[in-house]
Amino acid sequence: MSAQSPDTQSPRPRIRDAEATKSRILEAAKKEFAKNGLEGARVDAIALEANANKRMIYHYFESKERLFQTVLENAYFDIRESEKKLDLDSLDPREALERLVRFTWNYYIQNPEFISLVNSENLAQARHLKSSETVKIVSRRFVGLVDTILKRGVAQGLFRKGVDPVQLNITIAAVSYYYFTNQYTGSIIFERELMSEAAQAERIRFNIETILRIVSL
Amino acid sequence: MSAQSPDTQSPRPRIRDAEATKSRILEAAKKEFAKNGLEGARVDAIALEANANKRMIYHYFESKERLFQTVLENAYFDIRESEKKLDLDSLDPREALERLVRFTWNYYIQNPEFISLVNSENLAQARHLKSSETVKIVSRRFVGLVDTILKRGVAQGLFRKGVDPVQLNITIAAVSYYYFTNQYTGSIIFERELMSEAAQAERIRFNIETILRIVSL
Amino acid sequence: MSAQSPDTQSPRPRIRDAEATKSRILEAAKKEFAKNGLEGARVDAIALEANANKRMIYHYFESKERLFQTVLENAYFDIRESEKKLDLDSLDPREALERLVRFTWNYYIQNPEFISLVNSENLAQARHLKSSETVKIVSRRFVGLVDTILKRGVAQGLFRKGVDPVQLNITIAAVSYYYFTNQYTGSIIFERELMSEAAQAERIRFNIETILRIVSL
Amino acid sequence: MSAQSPDTQSPRPRIRDAEATKSRILEAAKKEFAKNGLEGARVDAIALEANANKRMIYHYFESKERLFQTVLENAYFDIRESEKKLDLDSLDPREALERLVRFTWNYYIQNPEFISLVNSENLAQARHLKSSETVKIVSRRFVGLVDTILKRGVAQGLFRKGVDPVQLNITIAAVSYYYFTNQYTGSIIFERELMSEAAQAERIRFNIETILRIVSL
DNA sequence: TATGAATGAGCTTTCATTCAT
DNA sequence: AATGAATGAAAGCTCATTCAT
Numbered sequence: 049m050s051a052q053s054p055d056t057q058s059p060r061p062r063i064r065d066a067e068a069t070k071s072r073i074l075e076a077a078k079k080e081f082a083k084n085g086l087e088g089a090r091v092d093a094i095a096l097e098a099n100a101n102k103r104m105i106y107h108y109f110e111s112k113e114r115l116f117q118t119v120l121e122n123a124y125f126d127i128r129e130s131e132k133k134l135d136l137d138s139l140d141p142r143e144a145l146e147r148l149v150r151f152t153w154n155y156y157i158q159n160p161e162f163i164s165l166v167n168s169e170n171l172a173q174a175r176h177l178k179s180s181e182t183v184k185i186v187s188r189r190f191v192g193l194v195d196t197i198l199k200r201g202v203a204q205g206l207f208r209k210g211v212d213p214v215q216l217n218i219t220i221a222a223v224s225y226y227y228f229t230n231q232y233t234g235s236i237i238f239e240r241e242l243m244s245e246a247a248q249a250e251r252i253r254f255n256i257e258t259i260l261r262i263v264s265l
Numbered sequence: 266m267s268a269q270s271p272d273t274q275s276p277r278p279r280i281r282d283a284e285a286t287k288s289r290i291l292e293a294a295k296k297e298f299a300k301n302g303l304e305g306a307r308v309d310a311i312a313l314e315a316n317a318n319k320r321m322i323y324h325y326f327e328s329k330e331r332l333f334q335t336v337l338e339n340a341y342f343d344i345r346e347s348e349k350k351l352d353l354d355s356l357d358p359r360e361a362l363e364r365l366v367r368f369t370w371n372y373y374i375q376n377p378e379f380i381s382l383v384n385s386e387n388l389a390q391a392r393h394l395k396s397s398e399t400v401k402i403v404s405r406r407f408v409g410l411v412d413t414i415l416k417r418g419v420a421q422g423l424f425r426k427g428v429d430p431v432q433l434n435i436t437i438a439a440v441s442y443y444y445f446t447n448q449y450t451g452s453i454i455f456e457r458e459l460m461s462e463a464a465q466a467e468r469i470r471f472n473i474e475t476i477l478r479i480v481s482l
Numbered sequence: 483m484s485a486q487s488p489d490t491q492s493p494r495p496r497i498r499d500a501e502a503t504k505s506r507i508l509e510a511a512k513k514e515f516a517k518n519g520l521e522g523a524r525v526d527a528i529a530l531e532a533n534a535n536k537r538m539i540y541h542y543f544e545s546k547e548r549l550f551q552t553v554l555e556n557a558y559f560d561i562r563e564s565e566k567k568l569d570l571d572s573l574d575p576r577e578a579l580e581r582l583v584r585f586t587w588n589y590y591i592q593n594p595e596f597i598s599l600v601n602s603e604n605l606a607q608a609r610h611l612k613s614s615e616t617v618k619i620v621s622r623r624f625v626g627l628v629d630t631i632l633k634r635g636v637a638q639g640l641f642r643k644g645v646d647p648v649q650l651n652i653t654i655a656a657v658s659y660y661y662f663t664n665q666y667t668g669s670i671i672f673e674r675e676l677m678s679e680a681a682q683a684e685r686i687r688f689n690i691e692t693i694l695r696i697v698s699l
Numbered sequence: 700m701s702a703q704s705p706d707t708q709s710p711r712p713r714i715r716d717a718e719a720t721k722s723r724i725l726e727a728a729k730k731e732f733a734k735n736g737l738e739g740a741r742v743d744a745i746a747l748e749a750n751a752n753k754r755m756i757y758h759y760f761e762s763k764e765r766l767f768q769t770v771l772e773n774a775y776f777d778i779r780e781s782e783k784k785l786d787l788d789s790l791d792p793r794e795a796l797e798r799l800v801r802f803t804w805n806y807y808i809q810n811p812e813f814i815s816l817v818n819s820e821n822l823a824q825a826r827h828l829k830s831s832e833t834v835k836i837v838s839r840r841f842v843g844l845v846d847t848i849l850k851r852g853v854a855q856g857l858f859r860k861g862v863d864p865v866q867l868n869i870t871i872a873a874v875s876y877y878y879f880t881n882q883y884t885g886s887i888i889f890e891r892e893l894m895s896e897a898a899q900a901e902r903i904r905f906n907i908e909t910i911l912r913i914v915s916l
Numbered sequence: 917t918a919t920g921a922a923t924g925a926g927c928t929t930t931c932a933t934t935c936a937t
Numbered sequence: 938a939a940t941g942a943a944t945g946a947a948a949g950c951t952c953a954t955t956c957a958t
Contacts, residue, residue, distance in 0.1 A: 170384075177450055187455075191454075227439065235405075237408070251432065323949085518735075521738035535917095537919060538917085545953085597731070670828050671834075672838075696912055754943070755943065757930080
């Protein structure tokens with residue numbers, strides 16, 4: 049049981065490292081919540097996957113609900129951090145939009161938990177996000193992104209006037225998000241494999257076309 | 266919904282009417298599953314709401330999982346039935362698309378459970394839909410709808426060629442669906458009331474514009 | 483459901499025949515109780531197997547417990563009736579014993595439920611038999627059987643004196659009964675197929691030998 | 700039975716001792732299964748009797764069925780352990796057989812659950828034993844016991860040749876086992892008190908006689 | 917006589933959480 | 938910091954039995 053000698057190299061470090069334990073728990077929790085939803089997730093499963101003790105979860109995160117909140121906040125924080133690195137201001141407005149659409153798509157691909165977590169939070173009517181200051185702060189920055197691109201496009205005579213940046217923002221998310229979140233039912237309804245490489249490439253192209261047509265003169 | 270006479274709210278329908286009981290259970294289950302997800306839904310709560318006995322649920326539907334499947338099949342059946350009544354073929358292709366976008370929006374408004382159920386099913390990786398023949402059959406009809414409109418539009422020189430009807434179909438759903446399913450987190454992220462009458466009207470307009478621009482020459 | 487027209491010949495007679503229904507229920511109950519024990523037996527399963535309505539069971543037999551009692555009484559009645567037909571008094575005492583041993587064996591083979599029912603009743607500490615007059619009456623006759631054979635054997639100088647007929651009776655039953663009731667665990671413990679034709683023949687021979695040795699001079 | 704000190708009956712053993720808890724559960728389960736059978740046994744009753752939490756039962760034993768399996772394996776293990784201590788090889792073959800018959804009898808008297816558990820397992824068609832390696836191993840040793848005695852008896856000119864040790868083994872068990880398992884119905888059928896001290900002594904004598912007559916020249 | 921609908925009590929099992937060390 | 942033992946509440950589900958026709 050406790051046969052770890054302290055100085056030999058252990059494959060899975062039981063070293064008393066609070067930060068490491070916390071982050072292992074968070075990683076495991078993200079997976080479990082994404083896979084099974086808030087209600088479906090099992091604290092036991094998280095502890096097992098995190099190679100941690102169940103008691104630790106309560107020690108660090110107080111409750112399952114709070115753990116979910118932390119996972120969710122981190123998820124929002126991460127996506128906003130990634131967006132910051134896009135450097136859209138240096139690009140031609142049309143290319144900036146295209147890059148943003150591609151980025152959104154790729155982010156969902158590489159972080160499939162994100163969508164699932166957001167769905168869970170919406171099922172819970174965003175009750176965890178409501179009390180989260182962090183999320184509100186990082187979100188503000190993000191909404192400004194599209195607004196800037198639109199204004200630059202209009203100034204350069206490339207885009208039409210009057211496009212609401214929030215509506216556009218929502219639509220950029222929607223055309224990718226929906227495709228992923230509904231991939232399982234969609235594959236059945238449309239009797240088509242929606243997640244093959246080819247199908248994905250086609251969808252990205254379609255989405256870029258859609259967004260550019262929205263802003264075009 | 267059910268055959269209750271409207272002015273006498275029967276306190277305890279001990280009437281021995283299997284069909285009525287079944288449909289009360291289904292109605293209650295739809296609500297509960299929509300509100301709390303598949304895992305979060307409580308069989309007790311369904312029985313209570315249906316003014317039925319828990320035992321009856323198992324008698325008629327075998328298990329919670331099967332009950333969910335039935336609810337889901339009915340939901341798909343209902344939306345497809347409503348679409349059938351749209352009579353789009355008699356309209357100008359542009360008007361037909363507009364009506365379809367509006368219909369989709371209104372259906373989600375009037376049947377908020379639909380989105381929630383579909384989300385739950387996707388969390389479950391569509392395992393209930395997979396074994397459902399009913400859904401596959403009713404879906405086939407529906408996919409043809411947009412295809413017909415597109416072809417008519419192209420023939421009349423109103424729409425460009427080469428628009429994939431499945432992609433368009435998905436996009437029509439996406440721009441409405443996403444708005445609803447993410448209304449709670451969205452309201453926080455965008456710091457804007459997304460479900461007010463005005464906000465809704467604006468979104469519908471934006472969506473119609475989006476869809477028409479996709480097909481325009 | 484109730485589409486039986488009264489005058490056409492129906493494959494499974496739904497004719498209102500109380501005796502037939504009762505006996506179908508009894509037959510089904512015997513099987514179910516034998517297979518699953520008193521607790522393990524399911525009233526539903528009995529009704530299904532009997533091609534009868536569950537309500538009928540309660541109509542005719544009052545409760546599951548009383549149904550079990552009736553089944554058990556019948557089982558005892560049947561075995562005693564069969565024994566009566568053996569006509570042992572006309573045989574040589576040794577042959578009479580042999581026939582009795584063979585009969586016991588064969589009865590268990592042909593009525594495997596008997597053993598199982600008796601086991602169930604013993605688990606219930608014979609609480610159903612206690613109140614049964616029928617069983618006490620038919621049993622009395624039976625105990626006399628062996629006593630008569632023994633006396634005849636002693637009189638003819640074939641058997642030794644002083645063998646207790648009750649002990650012998652018990653032993654005759656024991657050497658067969660145990661073999662059957664423990665056939666499943668026995669096959670594992672002894673790593674031997676106990677129920678093959680050859681194994682059975684061998685056991686019968688051994689049992690006859692055992693019983694005859696008990697009484698021999 | 701367990702490690703409770705004899706004079707202080709501890710009202711609520713909240714001691715955090717996994718082994719003790721497990722063995723209390725096993726002891727209680729043995730009683731409950733013996734009394735009510737596999738189906739009739741109540742997990743609640745076991746928890747109560749074990750002075751443990753119902754949750755602990757599932758923690759340690761996974762399911763009611765597995766708990767039964769463990770109880771059963773232990774029961775077989777215990778009887779075989781006791782037999783090992785008999786030291787039959789040092790005795791005269793006839794005395795060895797007598798001792799074995801007496802031992803069997805006494806073991807059933809002192810461990811009345813054993814018979815009941817075995818009966819339950821046979822009702823279940825030995826499905827728990829099938830997957831138990833432990834039982835198969837301990838059984839092998841036991842079967843050799845009688846074989847050795849028989850061979851020694853034949854070598855010394857005391858027993859006849861050709862007696863199958865397995866048949867003898869079964870018969871030794873049968874004449875005691877049947878008496879106990881059928882004590883309740885037997886007392887009614889034979890209208891005789893079968894479990895009095897005198898009745899028992901008489902039965903033991905009869906059984907020893909029976910077994911010795913089987914092997915005698 | 918016969919039946920399908922309905923039920924309350926209670927079953928096994930699961931879960932998030934807390935206790936003791 | 939870390940852990941295994943323990944628990945109350947409640948979940949899904951099953952059962953013998955009764956009701957209404």
